[in-house]
Amino acid sequence: MANGVFGRAAGALIVGMLLSMAVAMPAFAQTVRVTVNGTPITDVQISQRVKLFALEGNRGGTKGATEQLIDEAVQMSEAKRLGITVSNAQVDDAFLQIARNIKLSEDKLRQMLQQGGINMDTLKDRLRAAIAWNAVTEMAVMPQVQISDLELDQKAAGQLKDYQSFDYILKEIIFVGQGSSKRTGDANRYRSRFAGCDSAVDVSMNFTDAAVIDVGRRNATQLPEAIAKELAGLNVGGISKPRVVENGVSMLAICEKTQAEDLTFIKGDLRAEQGNTALTDQVAKYLADLRKSAKIIYN
Structure with a gap:
């Protein structure tokens, strides 16, 4: 599989997320709603994620926010098992890229998030999980994705x-x-x-x-x-x-x-299309399998 295909597919997993940054919220009592492989997910984390959803126009609500946080806890657990770490510099770089993508300065983006009542940790946790999962994808999932050259030749010839x-x-x-x-x-x-x-x-x-x-x-x-x-x-x-x-x-x-006997031009497009589809499917299956084997306790 060409690196460019995987690079585009893996990059899309980060760019598709509108993430954010804001001032710290006052500390108060939190209730653990879910525990994933020993990692607690609190009601405050869930409510913060709901606010982030609202900023993005995501109507997933409390259920969607909870499921996303569970996925991220599973992803971080797998990253840890594979020895993958994410530095603060990587998180900062990702935040800067998001600001650029939506044509805002970092300060303007911070202000927008602050106005939405979104805590700094909400951004950092989600960014860190996304970056870690991309690394898991590259290390553990991409090598499993195989595209048959014979199949590509046949499809290319059929499309010509x-x-x-x-x-x-x-x-x-x-x-x-x-x-x-x-x-x-x-x-x-x-x-x-x-x-x-x-x-x-x-x-x-x-x-x-x-x-x-x-x-x-x-x-x-x-x-x-x-x-x-x-x-x-x-x-x-x-x-x-x-x-x-x-x-x-x-x-x-x-x-x-x-x-013409060389079908490279058509095969290139087919390889990218099939590679992205196969990678997306394999990543979804990998995460689903991890969730099945994870110890998830709802409180």
């Missing part, structure tokens, strides 16, 4: 359309400037004189502000669908119809065209 089954070496001929009607007319005159890639530059010398750019090798799946369909109907030495682009009018000339 006829017009996508070509590799090209292309040149772009672009007529630079505003006035799309005039530039399109110039492009069509060029097109009528085009006799293959070898003479592409020579022909362009007869036109003002015309440039020939070596695009290089492209698989049809790397091209916009409309262009891929048009090029599929042309032979080597053919040139596409003019199309208006941001800086003028463009055409693509086919210098080489071969039947």
Whole structure:
């Protein structure tokens, strides 16, 4: 499994959480509502998590907050078993990243959380658990996720359309400037004189502000669908119809065209999609198994 796939999936487990920071609340008597592997979860922790839910627009309420805290206690217990620790610096960095993601300064985010009555420990506990669980995922879950290359090949071949089954070496001929009607007319005159890639530059010398750019090798799946369909109907030495682009009018000339055997481009997307799905499923199963074996006592 490519590291990039897992990195994106693992990163999504943190970024998806709107976490917070605020001033400490006055100390008062707390009642333990749940104990998870010896770790107590109090009524104050639950009420604080409910307030955090409210800030996020999460309607999970007391039940949802309790379940999330149980999950986090289980996750932290597993992290401890695996020798995983989370430093205060990691927590601080995660908080800063959240502030940036929602385009707030750290001070503004603190103020928002303070106004919501959210305690500092609520943020720290949730952040620490999320970071620890990402580490557990990387260490214990990712190695279990396997994607069959044979299966990817079969799926990729099944998804490949006829017009996508070509590799090209292309040149772009672009007529630079505003006035799309005039530039399109110039492009069509060029097109009528085009006799293959070898003479592409020579022909362009007869036109003002015309440039020939070596695009290089492209698989049809790397091209916009409309262009891929048009090029599929042309032979080597053919040139596409003019199309208006941001800086003028463009055409693509086919210098080489071969039947594609490399499905890398489609397989890359499939691998990412299947990898993320498989990882998400495996992480959920791993946590569910941990909860089944955890000692959870409700008071």
